[in-house]
Amino acid sequence: MPAPAQTSMTAVVAAGRRILEQEGHDGLTMQRVATAVGVRAPSLYKRVADRGDLIRLILEDVARELTDDLDTAATSGEPRQDLRALATAFRGFAHARPAAYALLFAPHTAGGPRQGTIERSSDAVLRTAAALAGADSALPAARTVVAWAHGFVSMELAGAFRLGGDVDEAWEFGLRRLTHALESSD
Amino acid sequence: MPAPAQTSMTAVVAAGRRILEQEGHDGLTMQRVATAVGVRAPSLYKRVADRGDLIRLILEDVARELTDDLDTAATSGEPRQDLRALATAFRGFAHARPAAYALLFAPHTAGGPRQGTIERSSDAVLRTAAALAGADSALPAARTVVAWAHGFVSMELAGAFRLGGDVDEAWEFGLRRLTHALESSD
DNA sequence: ACCTGAACACCGTTCAAGT
DNA sequence: ACCTGAACACCGTTCAAGT
Numbered sequence: 001m002p003a004p005a006q007t008s009m010t011a012v013v014a015a016g017r018r019i020l021e022q023e024g025h026d027g028l029t030m031q032r033v034a035t036a037v038g039v040r041a042p043s044l045y046k047r048v049a050d051r052g053d054l055i056r057l058i059l060e061d062v063a064r065e066l067t068d069d070l071d072t073a074a075t076s077g078e079p080r081q082d083l084r085a086l087a088t089a090f091r092g093f094a095h096a097r098p099a100a101y102a103l104l105f106a107p108h109t110a111g112g113p114r115q116g117t118i119e120r121s122s123d124a125v126l127r128t129a130a131a132l133a134g135a136d137s138a139l140p141a142a143r144t145v146v147a148w149a150h151g152f153v154s155m156e157l158a159g160a161f162r163l164g165g166d167v168d169e170a171w172e173f174g175l176r177r178l179t180h181a182l183e184s185s186d
Numbered sequence: 187m188p189a190p191a192q193t194s195m196t197a198v199v200a201a202g203r204r205i206l207e208q209e210g211h212d213g214l215t216m217q218r219v220a221t222a223v224g225v226r227a228p229s230l231y232k233r234v235a236d237r238g239d240l241i242r243l244i245l246e247d248v249a250r251e252l253t254d255d256l257d258t259a260a261t262s263g264e265p266r267q268d269l270r271a272l273a274t275a276f277r278g279f280a281h282a283r284p285a286a287y288a289l290l291f292a293p294h295t296a297g298g299p300r301q302g303t304i305e306r307s308s309d310a311v312l313r314t315a316a317a318l319a320g321a322d323s324a325l326p327a328a329r330t331v332v333a334w335a336h337g338f339v340s341m342e343l344a345g346a347f348r349l350g351g352d353v354d355e356a357w358e359f360g361l362r363r364l365t366h367a368l369e370s371s372d
Numbered sequence: 373a374c375c376t377g378a379a380c381a382c383c384g385t386t387c388a389a390g391t
Numbered sequence: 392a393c394c395t396g397a398a399c400a401c402c403g404t405t406c407a408a409g410t
Contacts, residue, residue, distance in 0.1 A: 182363065
């Protein structure tokens with residue numbers, strides 16, 4: 001006689017995301033997730049392989065959301081404006097979901113996101129980089145701007161800017177100079 | 187009758203660094219450190235307050251080492267060459283000690299490095315940034331280049347560059363363009 | 373088919389007892 | 392003064408037993 005399902009993979013992942021953001025990576029325990037969806041911890045193993053698998057599923061979910069934000073942002077058709085919109089959306093996402101963001105760029109113990117997820121998330125940035133720096137330099141140009149944006153935001157979130165000064169001003173400075181740097185040929 | 191000391195804070199921190207690099211952050215357990223220095227786990231609490239404190243001590247040690255590397259690198263007096271040397275030293279450190287590097291830029295649960303450590307580590311980059319971008323823009327310019335370098339290296343170490351292409355070429359591209367971008371006034 | 377309690381092998385940390 | 396075993400409150404995970 002089958003026992004009725006009390007939860008679902010979708011609910012488990014959603015609860016995981018909520019707990020990740022509220023309690024941090026270390027607070028994301030199987031027991032807490034289980035309680036949140038109304039079962040005991042062992043039952044979670046009917047939905048996910050293990051904690052690493054749950055984290056990977058959360059990761060895919062977060063990546064999809066960031067990709068949607070970026071795709072929505074880069075629509076002006078004017079490359080410099082698109083780059084600014086992409087950077088702003090990127091930073092906004094990180095500020096709104098710091099723990100999810102950190103997870104996205106953390107070294108992945110178990111495989112990380114699937115290749116398709118990576119490609120889809122890179123698309124808008126690559127298009128804008130190509131428009132600014134030329135098709136031949138699109139990949140290194142995209143890597144330069146993403147490296148800058150990720151480095152800036154992750155240092156900001158980690159509290160690494162501790163010499164005073166205006167952090168927003170440094171962001172604007174970097175964005176302005178980088179935009180210019182990608183445009184100019186060397 | 188005092189029991190003879192079997193270890194020291196210095197030895198505990200050194201063992202911690204070795205284990206961190208070999209076993210990763212999660213493998214850095216009190217039990218493993220204790221075994222490495224020849225005592226049982228409870229004895230470590232005579233040397234460090236708790237695991238967070240041990241991590242903070244390791245962090246200070248790692249920061250001092252990176253700072254020394256950077257100070258040694260930026261000595262040519264020619265700003266563009268110094269920037270290249272700083273970037274190369276920074277990336278080299280991260281490649282040689284990936285786990286220590288990740289710790290350095292991770293959000294710090296317990297306080298993080300002391301302010302003096304931060305200031306000393308920023309010095310060489312700030313001087314070079316001032317020489318390139320002018321004293322008024324030194325801080326945002328330094329933040330831009332460190333954000334780029336950290337973002338690049340951390341993505342590289344996390345395996346986030348998964349669209350093929352030459353990663354070294356992207357590093358060179360970014361360094362060249364950024365150097366130029368910091369020099370040009372806006 | 374899914375859920376559960378019990379169990380196992382780990383953690384970090386505390387503390388009384390030894391020397 | 393430092394070291395130790397025992398203990399506590401947690402983890403993730405497995406599994407036999409329930410429905």
